[in-house]
Amino acid sequence: MRVRIEAIDRRPLLLPLRVPFVIASGEVATTRAVEVEATVSSEGVTATGLGEAAALPPVTHEDVDDIIKNIDQAARSLLASEGDIAPEHAKTLMFALDRAFEGTPVARAGVEVALLDAIARLEKMPLYRWLRPGAKHKTTFLTDITLSIGPIASMVAEAQTWHARGFRCFKVKVGRDVDHDIQALGAIAKTLDGVSFRLDANAGFSVKDALSLMAAAKRLSLRVECFEQPCAAHDLDAMAQVTSAIDVPVIADESVSSMRELDAIVKAKAADGVNLKLTKMGGPLHALRIGVAAQHAGLKLMMGGMVESRLGMTSAAHVDAALGGVDFADLDTAFLLTKEGHRGGYTNEGPRLTLTDGPGLDVTRLT
Secondary structure, eight states: OOOEEEEEEEEEEOOEEEEEEEETTEEEEEOEEEEEEEEEEETTEEEEEEEEEEEOTTTSSOOHHHHHHHHHHHHHHHHHTTTTTOOSSHHHHHHHHHHHTTTOHHHHHHHHHHHHHHHHHHTTSBHHHHHSTTSOOOOEEEBOEEEOSOOHHHHHHHHHHHHHTTOOEEEEEOOSOHHHHHHHHHHHHHHSSSOEEEEEOTTOOOHHHHHHHHHHHHHTTOOEEEEEOOSOTTOHHHHHHHHHHOSSOEEESTTOSSHHHHHHHHHHTOOSEEEEOHHHHTSHHHHHHHHHHHHHTTOEEEEOOSSOOHHHHHHHHHHHHHTTOOSEEOOOGGGGBSSOSEEESEEEETTEEEEOOSSBTOEEEOO
């Protein structure tokens, strides 16, 4: 099947958060995203898909204005090619988008998701099945919930709120002040029974502070499932020191956005796993390729996102499903918003998400 790109449109997608999303390197009070709408046609039939290009400054170099500019420039290039760039073979689309979006992965991801959503709708199948036809798919996930850095009493109160809604695994942001982090973790564990933690330093720690936090977690008898990006993204020696010193899996996030960086992580033994994010990797096709390579290298996988709406989280979940399920599902940020811009994609009971079985992403815009 040959597919023609008919149109690519975009609009800002700024949705407020319940509380500010605070990590070691910055904070946001709303999503910093752009919704992309792509229309494609084949043999006289048209379909429209949606994608989310989600930024998180300063983790991403692109912000909303950059994303809009990059999408507009690339759209002109893609449409000027007469649209003959999206056959059923994913590699052809991937290479065309690589040419159009050099160095702008966030914008690329939003456009790629929208195009893939539209193409899968044309073929009347869920996107995960289009991404890996014939593979074993998993469509139900148990996600964590993120607790941002903040006053300890506020973090405990947030944990209690989510615990009452059925969440038992907390992804706790750390990395600004190790003493504060230790106190916060201890207070949460003391308040709530039967919970586990995924710690995420967002590259904020030295080796010394990372190991101090893990030693304290052990003293407090905390159940820590993984430790994400303890040290600076490009300091693979520091990452490797932490990885070799602790028995909790270290997950590389900021350190891995490409196959080249994955190879460097494997060579340096700098992590036990990688966090796949569509926006840092440029979309589902590259994320899926990196995820499969990481699995073959014996690494664990996390599926996450920036601060994204239901649209972005559904997109990530389809890659998770295409991979047959990952070790750590971090598909929670839509729950952190005070309102939604879309419906569909998945249903949930507390932390348990199940993809719907409609074509593409099966997500529609709320009017």
